Amino acid sequence: MLRVDHLTFAHPGQSQSYDFSFEAEAGAVTAISGASGSGKSTLLDLLAGFLTPVAGRIDLDGSNLVPLPPEARPVSLLLQSESLFDHLSAAKNIALGLPAGTAKAETQRQIAEALGEVGLPGLEDQPASTLSGGQKQRVALARTLLRNRPVLLLDEPFSALDDDTRGVIRQLVRELTVRHGWHTILVSHHSDDVEALASRHYALSGGKLVAA
Ligand SMILES: Nc1ncnc2c1ncn2[C@@H]1O[C@H](COP(=O)(O)OP(=O)(O)O)[C@@H](O)[C@H]1O
């Protein structure tokens, strides 16, 4: 269980302050919805460690993540238009997420397995520049699989996709979340994303989260 307890923050020079409390279960998608500018990305940045809270806790199975720098947090972040390096192959993009020192053959095997799991078997050598938007999100999810971190943060991950692709990637996120026991936090302002995926839903307004 991920428990966020009175995580408190204000952007420098901004009057709005945030006081976030919520819970997210393992193997389930927790949705956060809210108007543009309500603070959804701010919340994810606090969870990922890119912003430092004034007070509060982020407990994952009882241990507090707040003191940890971003790279030491058991957290992956997936954005709307994925930050793949266009000039690198799918496999090289995935390998970027790996700790140094893994044996090459073992890495190749893990990448092939992850590409199979996201429905892109055999695409190792394809340059990222030639992948569709949906394929890029799949490669990004494959990278997440190799990093194997139990908290997955998704910031409007389906917004740039057409409706059909969106449904497929949404389903994939749900399957991976259940299979790997991830605590997946989905930020979206699309109510159909929330309805299709979320087992819990919070609305963000006035700097606070309210169960919706
Ligand atoms: N680095 C920053 N410095 C100051 N204000 C910021 C910064 N980042 C975001 N904000 C402001 O904080 C508010 C929440 O932003 P954000 O979390 O990006 O909202 P959302 O993701 O819900 O659209 C907005 O008013 C935004 O302008």
Ligand SMILES: [Mg+2]
């Ligand atoms: Mg945002």
